[in-house]
Amino acid sequence: MAFDRLIERIATLQNPTVAGLDPKLDYIPSYIKEEAFAKYGKNLEGAAAAILEFNKGLIDALCEIVPAVKPQCAYYEMYGWQGVKTLHDTIAYASEKGMFVITDGKRNDIGTTMEAYAAAHLGTVLVEDELCVPFGGDALTVNGYLGSDGIKPLLSICKAEDKGIFVLVKTSNPSSGELQNRVLDDQKTLYATMGALCEQWGEELPGKYGYSGVGAVVGATYPEQLRELRSALPHTFFLVPGYGAQGGGAKDVAPAFDANGRGAIVNASRSILCAWQKQHAPEHDYAKAAAAEAVRMRDEIVGEIGTIK
Template structure:
């Protein structure tokens, strides 16, 4: 009922990073894409098959050194139900390889509708008495604009099924300031939302001091990462914005506690496109991704305390 499995994966691999699986077609080498286009034409089926094959290669190359993957729903939805099927297959394949899956859907709604999202992504769907996992991720990102009515249904499923969630607190993008930095009762909205995470998390306590209700805080805001690490001692952070968006190892260091825990840093483009950046053939994309993931692991290890569960 928490993020303990994620934290144990981080300790096992000695690596507080997650690989974002945002499979734009332009990232996928021709050696993977072209055979499917030849077989299915320029269709959503071809794209979806290429995406799954590409993801399989990445997962195989990363699963012993990276504890988690974060598929971004948007890049699957854009390929229709065929793409959504590739998302489902990707989630299951990553879990078979022992990885923790954070489904990045930023879902939000209320009451029985939020029950439906929680069932879809973390829980079980009932069909005439038969319980079926629809997508089966391990944690889901959610948006808290609607308040507790949108969070409680997810907490319920997390408690029943040992899952976790990450609430948007301070997002990595420049215009996050429009609402998130505004002051309510002399505190910024992001801090108010963060305090809500602490409160919601009381219902999902974890073994290592962090609850099942994490927070999304961007790598582009080093000062806020440090501030929030201090203010929210039981809230685990998912940190996007490393690499392409400008976040560095130094800028995320403040997100971690004295045990080297407290955060997991996402990288998508740098890992997915490492083969292009290295100038190596498309056939080597997975090994290039592995080399980049190791560089990222080492860069972060250099600026945070040694990771320990004690």
């Protein structure tokens, strides 16, 4: 099961974090942008080329420190189909370097259309008799508002292709409680209900470390809910955004982990991508600065949770 691979890679590197690849042009050193614009022009193609170059440098620097990357689709779509090509090339490059790739698309739709998203991001597609891989990530974030028949088409592809999903349960943003914290007719919150569905959907994808192929997104900015959900959802692996720039610290994310130091992966995006700016490092050292921040974050979290079994 896909999350077994992730859990093993986390243990090997003793690092339960994922680097969010949410590139904006502002984060990219000017020598990379200038080269890309000189070659392709100041347009979507030039921007996409600069982002790919930036990402490759980060992946080279991070692949032996951090087990996974999480490219956020929005920041690639923002640069048009040219940006989406860079998403594809980034996924391929990170996979080649042995990283686990979580495509952060928060996709959702009804059954037949969800099958198309599943094929796009986790599976394959048949063009006549040729089998093609559209994007090739290892896991996809999804939104469960449409209910079970929006999720089930993913499960069969996850089973067949050894992939996983993360369902939005309790998101890290300030207004996440507006709907997610509402109490339903059985006195459970909406987020707890979505969490319980993750446990149920996950029964189809059991993993050897007790965590299924259906994970949950639970924000670092709500440590109380993180603790509640860790205890309520023993088979659900957590993707924890909101660490760093959004305000969550190591103490906040600690409740996401079980007694073996397993059960979660913590994301940081801006703090890693912009480390060179924050550290006032020379721009050619952007990847080195990112790696230093990744090490700092790893040590801070492992210092809190202890050795990962």
